Amino acid sequence: MGLSIFYTLPARFFGASIAAFMVIFISMADITSIFSQLGAILSPDRVLTSPEDLIPYSFDATAVLSQRPRAVAFAENVEEVSRVVRWANETRTPLVVRGSGTGLAGGSIPSPDSVVLCLSRFDKILELDRRNLTMMVEPGVTTQAIFDRADQAGLLYPPDPGSMKISTIGGNVASNSGGLRGLKYGVTKDYVMGFELVLASGEVVWIGNKCVKDVAGYSLREVFIGSGGTLGIFTKILLRLLPKPAAKRTLLAVYSRMEDAAETVSAIIAHPIIPCTLEFLDRTTIHCVEDYAKVGLPLEAEAILLMETDGHPAVIAEEAEIMAQLARKRGALEVRVAETVEEAQRLATARRSAFAALARVAPTTILEDVTVPRSELAGMVGFIQELAKRHNLRIGIFGHMGDGNLHPTFLTNEKDEAEMHRVELAFSEIVTEAVRRGGTITGEHGVGLAKKKFLPESVGGLNVEIMRKLKRLFDPNLILNPGKMFDC
Amino acid sequence: MGLSIFYTLPARFFGASIAAFMVIFISMADITSIFSQLGAILSPDRVLTSPEDLIPYSFDATAVLSQRPRAVAFAENVEEVSRVVRWANETRTPLVVRGSGTGLAGGSIPSPDSVVLCLSRFDKILELDRRNLTMMVEPGVTTQAIFDRADQAGLLYPPDPGSMKISTIGGNVASNSGGLRGLKYGVTKDYVMGFELVLASGEVVWIGNKCVKDVAGYSLREVFIGSGGTLGIFTKILLRLLPKPAAKRTLLAVYSRMEDAAETVSAIIAHPIIPCTLEFLDRTTIHCVEDYAKVGLPLEAEAILLMETDGHPAVIAEEAEIMAQLARKRGALEVRVAETVEEAQRLATARRSAFAALARVAPTTILEDVTVPRSELAGMVGFIQELAKRHNLRIGIFGHMGDGNLHPTFLTNEKDEAEMHRVELAFSEIVTEAVRRGGTITGEHGVGLAKKKFLPESVGGLNVEIMRKLKRLFDPNLILNPGKMFDC
Numbered sequence: 001m002g003l004s005i006f007y008t009l010p011a012r013f014f015g016a017s018i019a020a021f022m023v024i025f026i027s028m029a030d031i032t033s034i035f036s037q038l039g040a041i042l043s044p045d046r047v048l049t050s051p052e053d054l055i056p057y058s059f060d061a062t063a064v065l066s067q068r069p070r071a072v073a074f075a076e077n078v079e080e081v082s083r084v085v086r087w088a089n090e091t092r093t094p095l096v097v098r099g100s101g102t103g104l105a106g107g108s109i110p111s112p113d114s115v116v117l118c119l120s121r122f123d124k125i126l127e128l129d130r131r132n133l134t135m136m137v138e139p140g141v142t143t144q145a146i147f148d149r150a151d152q153a154g155l156l157y158p159p160d161p162g163s164m165k166i167s168t169i170g171g172n173v174a175s176n177s178g179g180l181r182g183l184k185y186g187v188t189k190d191y192v193m194g195f196e197l198v199l200a201s202g203e204v205v206w207i208g209n210k211c212v213k214d215v216a217g218y219s220l221r222e223v224f225i226g227s228g229g230t231l232g233i234f235t236k237i238l239l240r241l242l243p244k245p246a247a248k249r250t251l252l253a254v255y256s257r258m259e260d261a262a263e264t265v266s267a268i269i270a271h272p273i274i275p276c277t278l279e280f281l282d283r284t285t286i287h288c289v290e291d292y293a294k295v296g297l298p299l300e301a302e303a304i305l306l307m308e309t310d311g312h313p314a315v316i317a318e319e320a321e322i323m324a325q326l327a328r329k330r331g332a333l334e335v336r337v338a339e340t341v342e343e344a345q346r347l348a349t350a351r352r353s354a355f356a357a358l359a360r361v362a363p364t365t366i367l368e369d370v371t372v373p374r375s376e377l378a379g380m381v382g383f384i385q386e387l388a389k390r391h392n393l394r395i396g397i398f399g400h401m402g403d404g405n406l407h408p409t410f411l412t413n414e415k416d417e418a419e420m421h422r423v424e425l426a427f428s429e430i431v432t433e434a435v436r437r438g439g440t441i442t443g444e445h446g447v448g449l450a451k452k453k454f455l456p457e458s459v460g461g462l463n464v465e466i467m468r469k470l471k472r473l474f475d476p477n478l479i480l481n482p483g484k485m486f487d488c
Numbered sequence: 489m490g491l492s493i494f495y496t497l498p499a500r501f502f503g504a505s506i507a508a509f510m511v512i513f514i515s516m517a518d519i520t521s522i523f524s525q526l527g528a529i530l531s532p533d534r535v536l537t538s539p540e541d542l543i544p545y546s547f548d549a550t551a552v553l554s555q556r557p558r559a560v561a562f563a564e565n566v567e568e569v570s571r572v573v574r575w576a577n578e579t580r581t582p583l584v585v586r587g588s589g590t591g592l593a594g595g596s597i598p599s600p601d602s603v604v605l606c607l608s609r610f611d612k613i614l615e616l617d618r619r620n621l622t623m624m625v626e627p628g629v630t631t632q633a634i635f636d637r638a639d640q641a642g643l644l645y646p647p648d649p650g651s652m653k654i655s656t657i658g659g660n661v662a663s664n665s666g667g668l669r670g671l672k673y674g675v676t677k678d679y680v681m682g683f684e685l686v687l688a689s690g691e692v693v694w695i696g697n698k699c700v701k702d703v704a705g706y707s708l709r710e711v712f713i714g715s716g717g718t719l720g721i722f723t724k725i726l727l728r729l730l731p732k733p734a735a736k737r738t739l740l741a742v743y744s745r746m747e748d749a750a751e752t753v754s755a756i757i758a759h760p761i762i763p764c765t766l767e768f769l770d771r772t773t774i775h776c777v778e779d780y781a782k783v784g785l786p787l788e789a790e791a792i793l794l795m796e797t798d799g800h801p802a803v804i805a806e807e808a809e810i811m812a813q814l815a816r817k818r819g820a821l822e823v824r825v826a827e828t829v830e831e832a833q834r835l836a837t838a839r840r841s842a843f844a845a846l847a848r849v850a851p852t853t854i855l856e857d858v859t860v861p862r863s864e865l866a867g868m869v870g871f872i873q874e875l876a877k878r879h880n881l882r883i884g885i886f887g888h889m890g891d892g893n894l895h896p897t898f899l900t901n902e903k904d905e906a907e908m909h910r911v912e913l914a915f916s917e918i919v920t921e922a923v924r925r926g927g928t929i930t931g932e933h934g935v936g937l938a939k940k941k942f943l944p945e946s947v948g949g950l951n952v953e954i955m956r957k958l959k960r961l962f963d964p965n966l967i968l969n970p971g972k973m974f975d976c
Contacts, residue, residue: 131754131863154760176703187701190678205950210861212891213675213931215664215714216939216946217973218955222710226703243760266619272642272731314802373698375619403700443701451704458704462693467706473957485705 031070034093034115038073041083048072057116060101060108061163062450063366064414069096069110076122078196078204078235084117085233086202088479096481097229099140099168102161103175104367105448107228111482117233119170125149126236132210134193135239139170143177146239155241158185161444162355170234176226178444180351183402184276184310185242187444189225196236197224200475208238223470228446229481231474245310248276249320250344252336253305253327254298258282258385260331261303262378265401267326268307269374273319277308278402279351282381285358285396285409292357295350298334305332305401306351308344354398355409362394362411366423370434371405371443383433384408391422405443432457447485455486519558522581522603526561529571536560545604548589548596549651550938551854552902557584557598564610566684566692566723572605573721574690576967584969585717587628587656590649591663592855593936595716599970607658610723613637620698621729622681627658627722631665634727643729646673649932650843658722664714666932668839671890672764672798673730675932677713684724685712688963696726711958716934717969719962733798736764737808738832740824741793741815742786746770746873748819749791750866753889755814756795757862761807765796766890767839770869773846773884773897780845783838786822793820793889794839796832842886843897850882850899854911858922859893859931871921872896879910893931920945935973943974 031049038047048054049071059066070093075081088095094114101108110116123140128149135157137146143157143164150157160179161167167177173195178187194208207220224232255261261280268275281289283302290297297304305327309319324335338344359365372380381397384406388395399406408430410423431441431454441451441458456464464486471478471488478488519537526535536542537559547554558581563569576583582602589596598604611628616637623645625634631645631652638645648667649655655665661683666675682696695708712720743749749768756763769777771790778785785792793815797807812823826832847853860868869885872894876883887894896918898911919929919942929939929946944952952974959966959976966976 129863130758132861133757133760176707178701178703182701189707203950205954206948207951209928210926211859211893211928211931212862213666213670213859213888213893214928215666215930215932215934216928217935217943217951218719218958219664219677219710219714220951220954222707226707231706243762269621270618272621274731312800312803312806315800318800371699371701373620374700375617400701405699405701438698440697440699440702440704442703443699444703446703447705455705460694462691463695463705463708466693466708469961470706473961 034071037087038071038084038115041087042073042075042080046074057098057101057118058110060098060103060106062104062106062109062448063364065106065109065449067110067112069114069116072116072118074118074121078198081117081119081198081233081235082202082204085198085200088115089200089202089477092477092479094482095479097170097174097233099171100142100163100166102163102167103171103448104369104445105442105450107175107446107448107481107484108171109449120168122235123168128153129210133241134210135241137169137237137239139234139237140168143167143169143172150241151244154244156244157191157239157241159188159191162352169237173225173234173237174227174229175446178400178403178405180279180400181276182400182405183278184274189222191240192221192225192237193240194221194238195224195234197232198235199232200477200480204235210238226446228448228484230471230484231480233480247313247316248308248310248344249316250338250347251307251320251323252338252347253307253332254301254334255303255305255332256301257331258303258381259378261305262381262401264305264327264330264332265377266374267330268323269402271322271326273309273322275307275309275319275323275402277306278400279306280304280398280401281351281354282397284394284411285354285398288357288361288396289350289354292360293349293353295346297350301333306347308348351398355407358396358409358411362413364412364414366410366412366427367445368408368410368427368430369405369442369445370408370430370439371403372434372437372439374402374404376437376439377401377404380406380434380437380439384430387426387429391426393419393422393426395426400443403443404439449484452485522559525575526559526572526603529575530561530563530568534562545586545589545606546598548586548591548594550592550594550597550936551852553594553597553937555598555600557602557604560604560606562606562609566686569605569607569686569721569723570690570692573686573688576603577688577690577965580965580967582970583967585658585662585721587659588630588651588654590651590655591659591936592857592933593930593938595663595934595936595969595972596659597937605721608656611656614724616641617698622698623727623729625657625725625727627656627725629657631655631657631660638729639732642732644732645679645727645729647676647679650840657725661713661722661725662715662717663934666888666891666893668767668888669764670888670893671766672762677710679728680709680713680725681728682709682726683712683722685720686723687720688965688968692723698726714934716936716972718959718972719968721968735801735804736796736798736832737804738826738835739795739808739811740826740835741795741820742789742822743791743793743820744789745819746791746869747866749793750869750889752793752815752818752820753865754862755818756811757890759810759814761797761810763795763797763807763811763890765794766888767794768792768886768889769839769842770885772882772899773842773886776845776849776884777838777842780848781837781841783834785838789821794835796836839886843895846884846897846899850901852900852902854898854900854915855933856896856898856915856918857893857930857933858896858918858927859891860922860925860927862890862892864925864927865889865892868894868922868925868927872918875914875917879914881907881910881914883914888931891931892927937972940973
């Protein structure tokens with residue numbers, strides 16, 4: 001069996017469910033064989049197997065987790081993807097599809113002994129159909145490129161995950177990504193009209209069409225959207241676009257109490273106004289962002305609320321005025337209305353850079369993603385603040401307040417065992433509290449590896465059993481991203 | 489085996505796929521046994537078995553199709569539904585769930601030897617949650633009651649199928665119903681956040697929550713929504729509501745050429761304006777509606793377009809003005825803007841009464857439901873008009889032009905064998921043409937029995953095979969509405 005490479009995964013944080021990942025042996029003979037097989041299917045220059053080449057594909061944007069694959073292969077069209085999948089299915093080789101690796105739940109961390117199939121070079125925009133307001137793209141196109149192409153045509157592709165500059169649309173669809181505009185515009189699945197999909201058998205199927213209504217048989221789209229590469233591989237995606245809003249107004253409200261910010265959000269929704277963005281940052285995040293991005297945030301604030309309304313100029317002027325009034329009535333110390341596009345962009349940048357800013361100040365940043373019904377927001381934020389004190393932890397909180405989607409962010413150090421133990425306890429408590437309040441363990445990052453042990457608690461054992469049955473139905477040999485979401 | 493009741497189904501129209509439905513024998517001994525078993529599960533006064541009592545449950549709103557069930561049972565809560573399903577699963581009795589029976593694709597026509605489970609008395613509105621903009625309802629609540637309850641609270645439940653005054657929400661969710669507001673607001677599935685579901689095993693599962701974002705595991709919601717009672721039975725439904733638009737403007741444009749109406753629709757979308765309603769009626773439909781509802785429609789017109797925009801008063805005033813201009817530029821003979829709420833309602837009534845009006849003028853009315861990408865609308869309407877001439881048939885066309893969703897309506901007589909043969913040919917040609925143009929065989933009515941032979945042509949054989957596998961996964965004994973959509 002030749003020389004063996006041995007490596008470990010610092011995976012204890014996420015618990016027993018991925019204990020099997022911790023020690024892996026890979027034989028050099030195996031790697032040579034995989035290299036020649038994949039090289040024949042694709043071409044040798046599109047297969048990586050040397051340890052130093054594999055390192056960048058051993059992790060995604062999730063803290064703590066990593067796992068080296070056996071090989072990395074690059075496919076650039078549907079025939080290549082199908083051939084690789086057929087080979088994987090015949091040889092029972094786990095296949096982990098990835099784009100830019102911006103996932104935050106470990107969804108594209110290689111499975112043990114897996115081949116990573118990277119689709120970032122499968123990246124053409126194929127069609128923009130102005131009459132039907134659709135765009136057809138390949139999976140490796142970045143979210144930003146899609147947004148830009150629509151924008152040039154006077155149209156809007158709304159989903160805007162935090163990593164949109166580099167994240168790929170295939171990953172967005174596989175994760176059903178959210179973003180900052182979710183409150184008004186929804187999430188990725190609301191903009192996917194159809195796709196070409198490679199099944200675990202290697203068969204290629206087309207699901208959906210350009211019709212805005214279609215009830216011909218079961219709706220198969222949504223099972224695959226958000227399935228995290230565990231049920232099939234997207235090779236072409238048909239997206240729905242919207243008319244571009246004529247104008248946008250950006251406001252920033254500053255609070256001395258987090259509850260006041262949450263009350264403002266409730267008052268805006270109850271008014272009712274549905275702004276495109278209702279984001280907040282807590283004190284810790286404000287300080288980190290200001291230190292990082294120098295946008296002039298008020299350092300004395302306990303919370304800031306970033307509000308954006310888009311649409312007809314008359315409407316947004318009126319809505320901005322009402323939102324400002326509601327914020328002041330709920331105790332905002334100050335409400336700034338951006339006077340110029342540059343000022344609006346600077347404020348939006350403050351929110352967009354929150355994660356990067358927090359990540360600078362501690363060796364390890366663990367980003368949470370619980371979501372609660374909007375009515376539970378203030379209570380949930382209060383719970384997390386109290387929890388941070390109780391466990392003596394630094395937790396920055398920011399998130400999509402209008403969606404009830406919070407990102408409590410642990411600023412910690414994975415080498416500090418005692419602190420990591422407290423982080424683990426606090427992490428669990430946050431999840432349990434969100435579920436208790438009628439929420440979910442993940443609003444937009446997905447389950448992947450990071451949340452799999454909490455899935456039964458979130459959706460119930462019977463639902464997980466249904467998911468397992470679906471997995472076995474679509475991928476009987478368990479080759480597609482095995483071990484993610486749940487075990488089979 | 490006692491006395492047998494014999495009856496036939498005039499089902500030849502929909503072809504060989506339901507030939508098995510045509511002659512059925514039911515033994516009286518069987519019926520007595522079913523009556524006593526169901527009577528014990530529910531109570532004797534909630535079970536019907538006498539032939540005259542079964543007649544109203546032998547058909548829905550679909551022309552031509554009917555089939556008498558063995559019994560009808562009324563369940564009023566989840567425990568009763570679960571007990572009936574367990575019994576059906578154990579005794580392998582086909583179970584056909586229905587509400588008001590307003591379906592237009594034969595989806596709630598009893599299967600041979602089936603028990604109809606009627607949920608129209610399971611009809612409470614359980615909660616309206618203003619802070620989260622949700623409503624929890626039982627499946628037998630009418631769509632109109634949901635709309636009204638939301639409206640009273642200053643909120644909007646957008647899906648408005650033509651039969652909304654009597655259709656039940658359980659049926660709407662099972663059919664993923666559309667309506668007149670689909671262009672701007674989408675369809676039923678866009679407003680279903682969660683539901684309680686009885687599986688074929690009798691197990692009860694809850695899927696979804698009040699979170700506006702949730703990616704915890706596979707999205708199971710959409711597989712069940714629109715599954716036509718073949719995968720599970722909804723016993724509680726959590727609906728999403730919207731803020732009620734502040735105002736609405738209704739316009740009517742009159743054309744001497746159908747193509748001009750279609751061009752107007754394209755111009756409005758390309759502008760881009762997304763009105764809440766863009767409905768049209770052709771000459772045949774205009775005459776029938778005017779004769780029926782006396783709303784003052786222009787009888788000299790070849791087509792009329794009913795346009796509605798809702799939202800902020802300033803925006804709708806501007807949009808209405810632009811839509812009127814675009815209509816005139818595309819050759820509208822006349823554009824009326826409703827001056828009062830009453831006038832707007834009268835115009836909306838014209839469209840809402842189209843099907844009823846057409847149904848009066850011929851013994852048999854067969855309503856089609858093909859949908860094409862919007863860019864294919866004008867061509868599709870032209871094709872149907874040419875087809876009507878070629879086959880010497882009367883076809884009224886109306887529909888949701890903004891959605892590309894057409895309702896060509898055959899005005900015929902099922903007793904005229906020669907004409908029915910031509911109807912059958914024309915029906916097939918319409919379906920094939922819609923699919924050729926990138927469309928679907930059904931935009932909002934569903935597959936049921938009426939379209940099952942066309943399903944493979946519409947979605948492809950591999951997709952039907954996936955649907956069959958899902959059916960067998962969720963309903964291994966094939967007791968839930970068997971024989972609908974496809975055969976297993």
